[in-house]
Amino acid sequence: MKKTRVRFAPSPTGPLHMGGVRTALYNYLIAKKNGGDFILRIEDTDSHRFVPGTEEYIIESLRWCGIVPDEGLDASGKLAEVADERNPHAPYRQSQRRAIYRKYAEQLVESGNAYYAFDSAEELEKARADAESAGQTFIYNASTRGGLKNSLTLPAEEVQKLLAERTDWTVRFCMPSDEMVEMDDKIRGHIEVNTSTLDDKVLWKRADELPTYHLANIVDDHLMEISDVIRGEEWLPSLPLHYLLYKAFGWERPHFAHLPLLLKPVGNGKLSKRDGDKMGFPVFPLKWTAPDGTVSRGYREDGYFPDAFVNLLAMLGWNPGTEQELFSMDELVQAFSLEKVGRSGAKFNPEKAKWFNKEYLRKRSDAELAALWMPELASHGVSASEDMVREVVALIKERATFVSDFWGIAWYLFQAPEEYVEKDVTKFWKAENVAMAREALQATASALEMEEYIRAREWPMGKVMNCIRLAFTGSGSGLGIADIMRFIGREEALLRFHRAEERLL
């Protein structure tokens, strides 16, 4: 049995979005489940769309998620450029592998599976326009290539001349004219396509001496001994070409699996950057500042835990077949299989995403959460001991989804209220209740004693307590009185009550 080797091969054309992270995750899980390798490769064969900083962004995103490549990164965590024991196939950046691809493109021409094409962009544009005005679709393949400028139609001397003189020619795949391509996909099953509907894709460009995705992808997957190609559904239409390419080279092809797309929460279409901005959730793992200064929020900066993010991503398109929803990375490795990946696109639900984080927050230790909260407390001018913060966290963690919710839930344990919610004042601050509350507060030394005091007199517990809470927190909601008093102390409690009396009556 061949070793499982999978790869994640993004283009550095923009920040990795959550769909991309999910693709990386599924690849990683399959690799780890089978004791195989997860390889990171950067497909930067389109020099025009390169966006600075995205390669680093991709690497950092994967690292944050705990998706660690077995191959592709050097000791300093950068994309490996020099081959060594760990990275035998370096470089892993396609722009640095130029020399490799040309050889293979020429091999295909020699074997009759590809040819040189000399059509200019304008000529192709015209051909398309003509076909369209005739109500047809232009396809560069067996049906049209005979009338176009290429090494199949031009005399050999002319071809040699153009090859030498011009710098804008390409190598195109010679698509068979009428052949059924039969394919198997691990997720979608058997698929058949007739080659007459396919076109002679450009494989290599003389202009920048670089291959297009299709050639580079197949060559590298072969050279890097990739056993399973797991990628997004948008690649399904080019699967026949890839099958034919493997056949033309005489190479054994990997297994293929095409993942369903991630769709926008409402309406139709795939999830895009805009949706997040519009609906108030991130679509990127980390915050991204574009070269033009535009900032996009990230899951990390929004307060998501990486394991929660990984978990929610895993459940988008896959299910374990049981009712378990919470999985650690190790558990995912155990439970994951492509057989349980769905075929239809998954609409992303931001509400459910929050639920996952809430569950993970609860699982975090009080100490860890306290440590995460300390910086924010400091920014509010609060200097509390770590022990105390930990106790507060224990009290409030089940009310929060993010650590950033903590302050809004428990601020009044650290500072006195300056304002009182009007609605709650009219509801709870009634003279007779205030009188009872004052007496109970003053006559007792602790919350426990106070409760007994109120009970002994058969006073309305709720009314009295709400009155006190209003004085403590400025509103009708919040923690239990006993808990609040434990943190602020009797002195502060009395002070807050008297201040409320002064302000409200």
Place this chain on the structure above:
RNA sequence: GGUGGGUUCGUAUAACGGCUAGUACUCAAGAUUUUCAUUCUUGCAAUAGGAGUUCGAUUCUCCUACCCACUACCA
């Protein structure tokens, strides 16, 4: 337009021909609680439509509708 893929509660999904179509999120109601939140209980809510195969179809086949992707010298 062409090619390919898809379609179970609002959302994510379960049920690999056989109970009353299950679960989670959301939402609603009730219980608990000194308020709020939590927690617990209950409820609302789906097989796109039509044929066919079968004793029996969410599941298999075909047609229709709708959705998505691709259709570049982008990936």
